Amino acid sequence: MLDPVLTSPNLKLYADSNDTLNYKRDAGNYITQVFGAQMPAIATGFFNVHMTQGIIVQPHWHTNVNELVFVISGEVITSVFNPFTQKLMTYKLKPGQVSMFPKGWFHWILTLSDKAHILTIFDQPTPDIVYGADFLRHIPKEILHIAYCINEEDYAKAVAPLKETVILGPPPGCGKRDDNTSDNASYFESVQQPFGQQPAYGAQQAPSTPNYYGYPPPPSYPFYQQARPPQYTAYPSYAPYPQQPSYPFQTPYTSSYQQPPSFQQQLFQQQSFQQPQPFQHLQYLYNTQPDSDTAASRGPEPDTGTVPETE
Numbered sequence: 001m002l003d004p005v006l007t008s009p010n011l012k013l014y015a016d017s018n019d020t021l022n023y024k025r026d027a028g029n030y031i032t033q034v035f036g037a038q039m040p041a042i043a044t045g046f047f048n049v050h051m052t053q054g055i056i057v058q059p060h061w062h063t064n065v066n067e068l069v070f071v072i073s074g075e076v077i078t079s080v081f082n083p084f085t086q087k088l089m090t091y092k093l094k095p096g097q098v099s100m101f102p103k104g105w106f107h108w109i110l111t112l113s114d115k116a117h118i119l120t121i122f123d124q125p126t127p128d129i130v131y132g133a134d135f136l137r138h139i140p141k142e143i144l145h146i147a148y149c150i151n152e153e154d155y156a157k158a159v160a161p162l163k164e165t166v167i168l169g170p171p172p173g174c175g176k177r178d179d180n181t182s183d184n185a186s187y188f189e190s191v192q193q194p195f196g197q198q199p200a201y202g203a204q205q206a207p208s209t210p211n212y213y214g215y216p217p218p219p220s221y222p223f224y225q226q227a228r229p230p231q232y233t234a235y236p237s238y239a240p241y242p243q244q245p246s247y248p249f250q251t252p253y254t255s256s257y258q259q260p261p262s263f264q265q266q267l268f269q270q271q272s273f274q275q276p277q278p279f280q281h282l283q284y285l286y287n288t289q290p291d292s293d294t295a296a297s298r299g300p301e302p303d304t305g306t307v308p309e310t311e
Contacts, residue, residue: 005040015039017048025168028052028115036125046121049109051076051168057109057120058169059132065122067101069093069109074116080107106132133169137162 005011015038024030029052035045049057051074069078071093078099079090091099092112101107109118136159141152161171 011041012039013041015042017046022047023167025055025172029055029168031167035127042125044121044123045125045127046119049116049118049120051111051116051118053111053114055111056169058166059106059108061104061106061130062101062122063104063128063130065124065127066103067107067127068098068121069101070098070119070121071095072117072119074111074113074118076112076116076118077110078107079110080105108132131165131167133162133166 015034017032017034020033020038022031022033028050030050032048033046034042034048036042051057069076073095076093077090078093078101079088080099080101081087082089083105091097093099109120141150141155144150144155145152161174163171
């Protein structure tokens with residue numbers, strides 16, 4: 001079946017991803033797009049995302065598409081919640097690297113570098129998006145209290161800055177973003193760690209080794225990170241049990257008795273080789289060391305054509 005879009009006389013196979021603005025937070029943080037509305041012939045679609053340090057593509061999920069994040073410039077962290085392992089899968093991406101968000105999985109993207117340029121590519125021409133900001137600001141505070149025993153007034157105060165859909169967060173006026181203080185710097189450093197694939201489901205990860213700047217660690221330093229004593233031999237002198245004596249290696253017992261040949265073997269040994277009658281006159285061809293004095297080496301006698309006399 002022919003595609004009516006491809007057979008249309010008005011077919012257009014070109015679009016400029018800079019023309020259609022999807023969302024703008026400020027001059028350095030905005031999203032443009034190319035989807036089915038911009039290019040009807042497209043079978044996929046993507047957001048062209050520009051962000052500065054500390055800006056996040058807010059937590060959200062898609063009901064109908066898988067998403068692929070491709071980094072053009074800068075560095076970002078992508079995080080996705082795995083519903084099967086109940087773990088976050090977090091990756092630090094540099095230019096040329098990609099990560100994937102499966103359909104329906106909750107995820108977000110955080111900028112690490114001063115500037116970042118990424119593409120978020122979808123496998124459908126129009127993605128459905130459920131933004132976390134809309135979920136948080138529309139769910140009744142009474143429901144949160146009944147479901148999770150969250151204080152209603154505290155929750156209402158916490159989500160008060162969410163006056164509208166926030167795509168590139170945090171919202172303008174957020175102190176942790178806009179205040180250039182040391183507290184803000186430490187906060188931003190905390191959300192960067194850890195990056196990379198998280199430990200497998202159920203795996204335990206030991207704490208990192210603290211730095212004491214060349215001085216020995218305090219007595220409370222974890223025992224599993226202290227220097228190990230020298231390894232002992234297999235049987236130290238203070239072992240509670242003596243070392244077992246060693247015995248010379250013994251080869252397995254083999255009998256010198258030989259089984260007598262079977263009846264078929266005896267029969268084969270008794271029978272002499274009998275060459276078929278029609279080929280007996282060619283026996284001389286198989287003599288590797290012919291003797292010139294034997295008749296066999298000369299081959300059959302030629303036929304003289306004489307008839308032997310009869311008495």
